[in-house]
Amino acid sequence: MFNIILFGPPGSGKGTQSERLIAKYGFKHIATGDLLRSEIAGKTELGLQAKSYMDQGQLVPDAVVIGMVDNVITDNPDAYGFLFDGFPRTKAQAEALDQLLLKHEEKINLMIALDVPEEELIIRMMNRAKTSGRTDDADPEVQKKRISVYKNETLAVASYYHQFGKVITINGQGSIDEIFAALSEEIDDHSA
Numbered sequence: 001m002f003n004i005i006l007f008g009p010p011g012s013g014k015g016t017q018s019e020r021l022i023a024k025y026g027f028k029h030i031a032t033g034d035l036l037r038s039e040i041a042g043k044t045e046l047g048l049q050a051k052s053y054m055d056q057g058q059l060v061p062d063a064v065v066i067g068m069v070d071n072v073i074t075d076n077p078d079a080y081g082f083l084f085d086g087f088p089r090t091k092a093q094a095e096a097l098d099q100l101l102l103k104h105e106e107k108i109n110l111m112i113a114l115d116v117p118e119e120e121l122i123i124r125m126m127n128r129a130k131t132s133g134r135t136d137d138a139d140p141e142v143q144k145k146r147i148s149v150y151k152n153e154t155l156a157v158a159s160y161y162h163q164f165g166k167v168i169t170i171n172g173q174g175s176i177d178e179i180f181a182a183l184s185e186e187i188d189d190h191s192a
């Protein structure tokens with residue numbers, strides 16, 4: 001398997017690029033935000049618990065998201081590889097992910113971080129809110145909270161993988177095609 005983490009702040013384009021990468025390479029997509037939103041739509045107990053955190057721009061507890069990821073990994077032993085999107089978001093999640101993968105004799109091969117300035121993130125979240133119906137994209141206070149959670153809790157995930165020499169940063173500004181080409185080049189280089 002070739003397993004990658006697409007990393008970046010909220011609004012950096014992880015979801016958009018993930019869709020294309022999945023279509024090109026056949027990764028199994030593991031997007032914890034999408035998994036949580038489908039729990040909310042299904043009105044499950046887990047969804048009800050997660051909703052209040054998400055509405056406030058806070059992180060859902062580690063144990064909840066780690067459990068969901070464990071299920072998807074276990075259910076997809078024949079995937080080409082996993083593409084993690086929006087996970088891990090804390091150092092504890094990163095350590096748990098390494099353990100989960102190890103259980104299946106797998107590992108993270110590469111983390112690609114999308115670099116996008118903060119002003120641009122706000123513009124993108126505002127634009128996405130128009131079509132996604134995501135309340136956490138539309139509210140300026142929640143946007144700010146999500147960016148501060150990213151800085152205070154999630155950036156540590158990049159440092160964690162950096163110590164293993166697994167992080168590549170690419171410019172997340174430009175056309176969707178340009179960024180996709182840069183991502184594909186890194187994946188091709190590292191999976192060859």
Ligand code: AMP
Pocket residue numbers: 010032033034036053054055057058059060061062065085086087088089093136146
């Ligand atoms: P996203 O769709 O990745 O922007 O995630 C939307 C919201 O879901 C976040 O603001 C968090 O409240 C929650 N969430 C998604 N992924 C995680 C994660 N790995 N850990 C904790 N909370 C998460």
